[in-house]
Amino acid sequence: MSESQPRKVALLGLMLESNSFAPVITEEDYVNRVYLAGHEILRDLASIDPMLPTEMRGFCNEMDGLSAWQAAPILVGLVEAGGPLDHGFFETTVAEMRRRLEAAMPLDAVYICNHGAMITTEILDPDGEIFAMVREVVGPDTPIVATLDLHGNVSSRMVQSVDVIVSYQTNPHVDMFERGKEAALILQELFAGMKPEVAFLRLPIVPPTVTLLTEEGPYAELIDYGQTLEGKEIVNVSILGGFAYSDTPKNGLAIIVTARVRGGVAERAAKDIAERAWKEHKRFTPILTPLETAVERVLEASRNPELSPVILADVADNPGGGGNGNTMWIVEALHEAGAEGVIAGVINDPALAAEATGLGEGATFTAVFNRDEPDQFSRRFEVEARVVALRDGDCVGRKGFYAGRRMNLGRTALLDIGGIQVVVISIRTQCADPVFLEMMGLDIGAARAVVVKSRGHFRAGFSEFFGPDQVIEVDAPGLTSPILSRFDFRNMRRPVFPVDRKVEWSVPA
Template structure:
């Protein structure tokens, strides 16, 4: 009897194990790869390899909150991440950094293939010294390793750029639908689920990819989905994707602070019904073009002097001012001292009894170290800023008192101004970590364009100061030489662009060398 029971249990165990292995074998094998950043070519800054956070192998899955081990998405495939690298926006990536990251990616992909699918996780606005369209270059080189049969799904920032080459070599593609990007992970998950669905159903590559370049180049601060017309424009997308013959639809604003031919808006729709895909792409592109003149700044704007005057006169607290021209979240160097210099010169802030103002922030590694060593309440003196971008003002010497010490930043009080001095430009310090209470502060100046959600919800009033820097909001003042023309808003004369759908060949379809690259 005991032998019979043991035999039965052993047989059940073997059947269960074999079934599990069979199920695992049937799961699609999916790679993950991508290099993501946003690069201003109008900034003197350069981005080296050390600036990237690099995740390899299973560690890369930690970048996606929806991919925890017991998640439904995680269990639908065997995941084989190669390399996922990302860094904060900044200047152009050095060629050495780019090539080293690409080579590591390709080496890893070669080791773990073959693949049924690949998730291509990029921003889409990376610039590399001496190389046009790095994302298009990267995906083309990945294709040489994984082959043309592998299904590739791409997710992007809506401020990215979609070149013909990128569109050709990807199969499924989508981008954020919100600016600020509160749907960041929702979008990444959508790209992965679209990939899984097409693999599991056996449908594979979409039959049609419609691509419509739209000759518009505008900054993100004029195209926020918080306000019209972008709010209604992007609201059209969910209805489009409900059509049975459409997989996904996306609108890219494009990235305004890089001077490359690919930098302009794009609409792209993928699916299996040619008529639905084509009409959807053309309708979205036409809708975009029709409202081109309605785009305006997401907040009131003024000169720095005008912005400070309005903040001082206002009774609403805290009053936020965006130091928009050196916004490091869009590609500015983050160390331009012009605005801080002007603030410290104002007589209103010379005394400790003046209006309270927080300036967030300026890098000053030496003063940061000195303040941490000196301690709270101590007097310190040192230079900050303008180590990368000194075109508009030199480094500033701060003579003040240490009022806050954090792991990555300190607070130096000069008169009634509390300057957050960071150890580098990539700071993520919260006000509370430094003992600051923004809700009890009169004016808060941030190196930012449109406010991120937590600051937006905190503000009682807000204005964008039009200040100089690598992401200057006055696009007409920038020295564009290579963008395609005519382009709105640079060319004021009336012109009617070709907004017909361009049919992008499938990634496994041979195209002659006369096609765009």
């Protein structure tokens, strides 16, 4: 290729974090969120508030500033975490990716933007299927770089099919743009002739979600140490905590070290990190607040204005981890206790949002949450309510995980059920951004307590209102409970900590 010709780089990705215990994800779920192909991708990237994954924007932004290049947009899908993906739709999507890749040949490189913890209704490593398909199409010598969520579950097939994997370093995830940029920078080194050596180790640790924060704790310390190893010889250190609920043989804390040089540098670094991780493995034990204690904390805050307000994380019903976002255990307990000054959201109940919309603002009625009881945790809850506000659910994230991203929550209603203001939505979404509540006219700063359907990303979105000492992670029933012993794992390799309490392991010789 002559120096004057721009390098042609394919862009593709299919993002899904799959909870094997949650309802199946279908084509409709992707269409309701993000499913773009060809020039639709470029149009979205050029918009003021794009819908595409943030790391895709970071990659393209950095490529624009580095060298002449030509984007070959293939297909990108993004959806809220959920259950296994319908396998027929997966096969259709991968076939379309292949067709478009083959039509775009010859290519100088490929960028894959995946989550890494997807399963389908038939297979347990669809991310590996996508990676391998891309390698088969472009051949052994074309550089492929991929970015993954730090909750990705990594297989050997994934590592062997691409040149470099770059994972997030922050949880809550606020570094996606930077990781996309990093992938672009590494691609430039591959263009310049770098021949990376990659080491991959997986440990028998399946960390519960609440133990994977990166501000403090065992995972934060591991991430920080890994970054100290990057330098002249090592180009990237990615440490993925994984996602327990996918329930796959590739579950387990994964260490991927990519070196610029050969000779075992990457392997030595990976073993060093693994040894540190195993020494601290018992710290990956979740500590939650019982529901009764959480309710008492709210009552104390509502009665005493001198106390700091609190935010209750419904970590067991997190849509960002595959939860339905509709369980009412916490709200019902607060209502029965007579709590006041409380905001709760966002509750996924399309039927209730539609009924409230039909009644109109100001109407009073008996609100029935989970009238069909879609799963064992989402029990029916009836309460007298008043319709305060109605919206179409279209918004742009303003802080944290969703910042700058156009979102659609579907038909949305604000219901007053006494001392609790409840935001009900129609498209299942994690409550990680304050705009989801603010667009309904709610003053978060005036609330004595806020209940969010989120595991951890709310920490970045709501940090202006609540510090770490005001966060209460509540132990309530749900599809994403951090107490992993409550789940019937069938595919995960055993023993693993903390599902199993006694696990023996040592760094491979």
